[in-house]
Amino acid sequence: MSTENSERVDDATTGSASEELIYQSGLGNELETEAIPGTLTVGQNSPQRVPHGLVSELISGTTFTAPRAHNRRSYVFRIRPSVVHGRFEQIDGGNLRTPPFDAPPSPNNYCWGPFTSTVSDDDFISGMATLCGNGSPHSQSGMAVHVYAATRSMHDRVFADTDGEMLIIPQTGRIRIFTEMGKLDLRLGEVAVIPKGLKFRVDLLDDSATGLVCENFGLPLRLPELGLIGTNGLANVADFEIPVAAFEDQERPVQLVHKFAGNLWAASLEHSPLDVVGWRGSLYPFKYDLDRFVPMGPLSVDHPDPSIFTFLTSPSDPILGPNMDVMALTPRWLVAERSFRPPGYHRNCVGEFSIFLAGEFGKAMEPGSTTLTNNWTPHGPGTRTLEMARAMELSPQKVEDQKILLLESRFPMQLTQFADVMPQVSNYAAQWEGFTKRLGTQEGIQIR
Numbered sequence: 001m002s003t004e005n006s007e008r009v010d011d012a013t014t015g016s017a018s019e020e021l022i023y024q025s026g027l028g029n030e031l032e033t034e035a036i037p038g039t040l041t042v043g044q045n046s047p048q049r050v051p052h053g054l055v056s057e058l059i060s061g062t063t064f065t066a067p068r069a070h071n072r073r074s075y076v077f078r079i080r081p082s083v084v085h086g087r088f089e090q091i092d093g094g095n096l097r098t099p100p101f102d103a104p105p106s107p108n109n110y111c112w113g114p115f116t117s118t119v120s121d122d123d124f125i126s127g128m129a130t131l132c133g134n135g136s137p138h139s140q141s142g143m144a145v146h147v148y149a150a151t152r153s154m155h156d157r158v159f160a161d162t163d164g165e166m167l168i169i170p171q172t173g174r175i176r177i178f179t180e181m182g183k184l185d186l187r188l189g190e191v192a193v194i195p196k197g198l199k200f201r202v203d204l205l206d207d208s209a210t211g212l213v214c215e216n217f218g219l220p221l222r223l224p225e226l227g228l229i230g231t232n233g234l235a236n237v238a239d240f241e242i243p244v245a246a247f248e249d250q251e252r253p254v255q256l257v258h259k260f261a262g263n264l265w266a267a268s269l270e271h272s273p274l275d276v277v278g279w280r281g282s283l284y285p286f287k288y289d290l291d292r293f294v295p296m297g298p299l300s301v302d303h304p305d306p307s308i309f310t311f312l313t314s315p316s317d318p319i320l321g322p323n324m325d326v327m328a329l330t331p332r333w334l335v336a337e338r339s340f341r342p343p344g345y346h347r348n349c350v351g352e353f354s355i356f357l358a359g360e361f362g363k364a365m366e367p368g369s370t371t372l373t374n375n376w377t378p379h380g381p382g383t384r385t386l387e388m389a390r391a392m393e394l395s396p397q398k399v400e401d402q403k404i405l406l407l408e409s410r411f412p413m414q415l416t417q418f419a420d421v422m423p424q425v426s427n428y429a430a431q432w433e434g435f436t437k438r439l440g441t442q443e444g445i446q447i448r
């Protein structure tokens, strides 16, 4: 990737790259923040005259009557109402696609290498390409997985995804996400969620940036219930970070791009729409540092289901599976006795998409690699791993530096045409070759 066209964040538009952002904390709770003191009016959200000459605007991410625990809405107090924009015209979405796709879901195992683009002039939006997905925004269920590679900041472009919330997962390069509700800085090991319909811009803090985006068409991501675990552990509420209000008061041409029902639509503005001076409510973007995850696991024998690593969930059916679960496999101790410690062989009713961000994953894979295992597709340890884990001494063992994200969904994934041209790890399935049958041998049970 060329760096000639790269533009780092270093101007008055976004602030300095060295600017240390501050955050609020929590998830799902009611928060309020103001960039200019006195913006928020006590006791009401629609005063006759909003302080500082601003206007009040409601953003409701869930239906008005949704139960309190799941209701997501915020009032934003801004310089201009969002309705001030030119007419939307449909534009080319490039490799950014929305399911359903043409190809049928495949029961084969897939493994892709890290995404690198040959295009040297892409921003976060034009640099996105879709790998796979299920469901559709029309049915408000399912998800899509996109990769991105950017060499310049968005600057004069602002994006809003009205199809789904966006889980942004950086691989290389730090980015600053300037949303209507403030700024989030993101690096490898952190993930961010931008609510459906919220306007934002992505600026680069380094020469280039690559990573993945998971678009969720279903119920908004929330913390999983902890059940018998109790009140602490896994992802703790206090470890989610939410921006403080930040705004631009700028008159300059800006292209507003909406992803709406699977297509991109653009409108012209003569001002920055990132002009929210203060806000209060329960709908907001947030980020999470995977290093803060508090893993739990077996203290005696066997291997837990990966659900124990869930830190965000978009529920669907309690029996058939989630619309999308997000799980974090991070550094942890393995102490199970007389047990096969790696994930064993399995066939699950839900499918899984894995993102290998950091750590050791075996010979064929490097950081940024991804795998897709659709529903019921068998998988498990490679033959070498099987032999090694059968023979290893079971002393306490630390999994160091590992960062793997696992996305599970009850709906089978379809691949895009782009997935076919994305470089695959060609010998991925070879890891399961060479299995040694033991039944009837000295080690196995003798059949009479």
Ligand SMILES: [Fe+2]
Pocket: 346, 352, 373, 379
């Ligand atoms: Fe699996």
